[in-house]
Amino acid sequence: MKYGSAFLAIGFALLLWQGIVTLTGLPKFILPGPRLVAESWWTNRALIAEHTLITAMEVLIGLVIGTALGIASAIYLASSRVARLVIQPILVFTQALPVFALAPILTLWLGFGLGSKIAMAVLIIYFPVTSSFCDGLMRTPRGLLDLAQTMQAGHWRTLRLIRIPAALPSLASGIRLAAVYAPIGAVIGEWVGASRGLGYLMLLANGRAKTDLMFAALLTLGVFAVLLHLAVHLATRRLSGSSPDRA
Amino acid sequence: MSRAPGVTLEGSASIDGAPLFAPLRLTLPAGRWTCLLGGSGVGKSTVLRLICGLPTGASFDGTITATDTRPIPERVAYMAQDDLLLPWASVTDNIRLGARLRGQRADADRLAHILARVGLSGHAQKKPGALSGGQRQRVALARTLMEDKPIILLDEPFSALDAQTRAAMQELAADLLQGRTVLVVTHDPAEAARLGHAIVVLTPKGVTDCPPPAAPVPRPVDDLDTLRCQAELLRRLRDAA
Ligand SMILES: Nc1ncnc2c1ncn2[C@@H]1O[C@H](COP(=O)(O)OP(=O)(O)O)[C@@H](O)[C@H]1O
Numbered sequence: 202m203k204y205g206s207a208f209l210a211i212g213f214a215l216l217l218w219q220g221i222v223t224l225t226g227l228p229k230f231i232l233p234g235p236r237l238v239a240e241s242w243w244t245n246r247a248l249i250a251e252h253t254l255i256t257a258m259e260v261l262i263g264l265v266i267g268t269a270l271g272i273a274s275a276i277y278l279a280s281s282r283v284a285r286l287v288i289q290p291i292l293v294f295t296q297a298l299p300v301f302a303l304a305p306i307l308t309l310w311l312g313f314g315l316g317s318k319i320a321m322a323v324l325i326i327y328f329p330v331t332s333s334f335c336d337g338l339m340r341t342p343r344g345l346l347d348l349a350q351t352m353q354a355g356h357w358r359t360l361r362l363i364r365i366p367a368a369l370p371s372l373a374s375g376i377r378l379a380a381v382y383a384p385i386g387a388v389i390g391e392w393v394g395a396s397r398g399l400g401y402l403m404l405l406a407n408g409r410a411k412t413d414l415m416f417a418a419l420l421t422l423g424v425f426a427v428l429l430h431l432a433v434h435l436a437t438r439r440l441s442g443s444s445p446d447r448a
Numbered sequence: 449m450s451r452a453p454g455v456t457l458e459g460s461a462s463i464d465g466a467p468l469f470a471p472l473r474l475t476l477p478a479g480r481w482t483c484l485l486g487g488s489g490v491g492k493s494t495v496l497r498l499i500c501g502l503p504t505g506a507s508f509d510g511t512i513t514a515t516d517t518r519p520i521p522e523r524v525a526y527m528a529q530d531d532l533l534l535p536w537a538s539v540t541d542n543i544r545l546g547a548r549l550r551g552q553r554a555d556a557d558r559l560a561h562i563l564a565r566v567g568l569s570g571h572a573q574k575k576p577g578a579l580s581g582g583q584r585q586r587v588a589l590a591r592t593l594m595e596d597k598p599i600i601l602l603d604e605p606f607s608a609l610d611a612q613t614r615a616a617m618q619e620l621a622a623d624l625l626q627g628r629t630v631l632v633v634t635h636d637p638a639e640a641a642r643l644g645h646a647i648v649v650l651t652p653k654g655v656t657d658c659p660p661p662a663a664p665v666p667r668p669v670d671d672l673d674t675l676r677c678q679a680e681l682l683r684r685l686r687d688a689a
């Protein structure tokens with residue numbers, strides 16, 4: 202049902218796109234039609250695949266590192282009141298700063314390679330994972346903590362056996378958000394300075410007025426992002442199932 | 449389980465300077481069931497949580513002592529209206545939660561024995577979500593028994609159950625928790641009349657003892673003495689309100 206309507210929507214979008222191209226008669230270097238883009242995608246498939254692989258690596262490595270850092274930070278924050286008082290305001294403050302503004306500096310520091318893009322992805326992922334997991338850890342049902350206390354439980358065992366499992370659904374939503382943000386971070390990194398990746402390919406095609414290739418790269422990025430989202434959704438489904446209020 | 453001590457709470461409590469209950473003396477006789485009855489908001493849970501050593505919103509001025517003068521919080525098992533089962537853990541893991549939280553091994557034979565006594569032997573590997581409300585509360589009771597503590601504190605443990613399940617649970621708990629010092633906090637006069645070796649009514653003015661019916665605990669639901677006691681308790685609650 203959900204997928205059926207998705208296919209309908211894609212079909213409709215393609216029709217609309219072709220309709221606009223035909224009606225307005227825009228030159229193909231401004232708005233190429235779907236056919237032309239498809240042809241360009243097919244002729245450049247090796248090139249696109251090569252750059253997609255780079256972007257995918259940046260995103261996936263960024264996702265793993267950002268999620269791991271986020272999980273560790275959330276557990277640390279949830280364990281220490283002092284840490285929450287001192288570090289949380291700093292975290293919130295740094296979030297007010299658009300991460301994109303850091304892209305040039307990261308490129309300067311880490312170079313044109315994968316490193317600066319992974320760092321962008323990590324930076325952009327880190328906060329949603331940390332904050333949603335930490336929120337979940339701080340919202341353990343009061344009664345469970347009371348029970349643990351009467352059982353003479355230690356801090357770490359309470360964390361491991363009660364607070365972390367109870368917060369897994371929150372972690373899942375954080376990771377899902379991260380999967381949406383990660384490609385944005387990587388592509389922005391590529392725009393600022395790169396010699397490989399879909400973001401780089403789009404800039405390159407745009408500069409040479411190969412608008413059809415630009416669109417082909419853009420659509421590939423879109424498909425990758427959707428697939429990533431689905432994969433992460435499936436992977437985190439087990440985590441979401443263990444909510445304490447599911448009764 | 450070590451020998452069950454008696455427990456005495458003596459003192460008064462206030463919330464933000466406003467008195468919650470006047471100076472009172474509450475005694476839980478050793479190895480007996482004490483029912484603490486009162487309307488909602490009079491401070492029943494506060495009293496119970498104070499004895500458990502759990503945080504409360506009130507500041508308590510007084511003492512809580514065991515007849516053997518040893519510390520109390522490490523010798524209590526706690527059960528609330530909410531079964532407090534971990535939804536992601538199996539029935540077995542829920543029952544041995546205390547041992548897991550203390551990093552100890554749970555005795556598998558004892559666990560199987562307790563599971564059988566609460567009538568859930570066939571459900572050991574199920575998740576709480578697959579059980580009925582009554583079964584879940586039996587798992588909570590099994591978890592409490594597994595703790596094997598001499599002092600048992602029950603905060604309205606059966607009030608979320610339907611009438612027949614509640615009656616069955618009362619009988620099961622009375623049977624399985626025999627010999628321990630039990631405090632049951634309840635707003636239900638019928639429950640107090642059925643279960644209490646001692647019955648105490650809590651009002652803002654303090655506590656008053658009420659003579660329990662003569663029949664042995666758990667008293668039959670149709671015992672005339674018990675019904676009369678229930679009516680008397682209800683009258684006291686209404687007078688206090
Ligand atoms: N954590 C808390 N902070 C402030 N007030 C509280 C807190 N817990 C309970 N109270 C208040 O204390 C009073 C007694 O609560 P409680 O002991 O739970 O009553 P009972 O169990 O008899 O219904 C109530 O008026 C309640 O609003």
Ligand SMILES: [Mg+2]
Pocket residue numbers: 492493494603
């Ligand atoms: Mg209460």
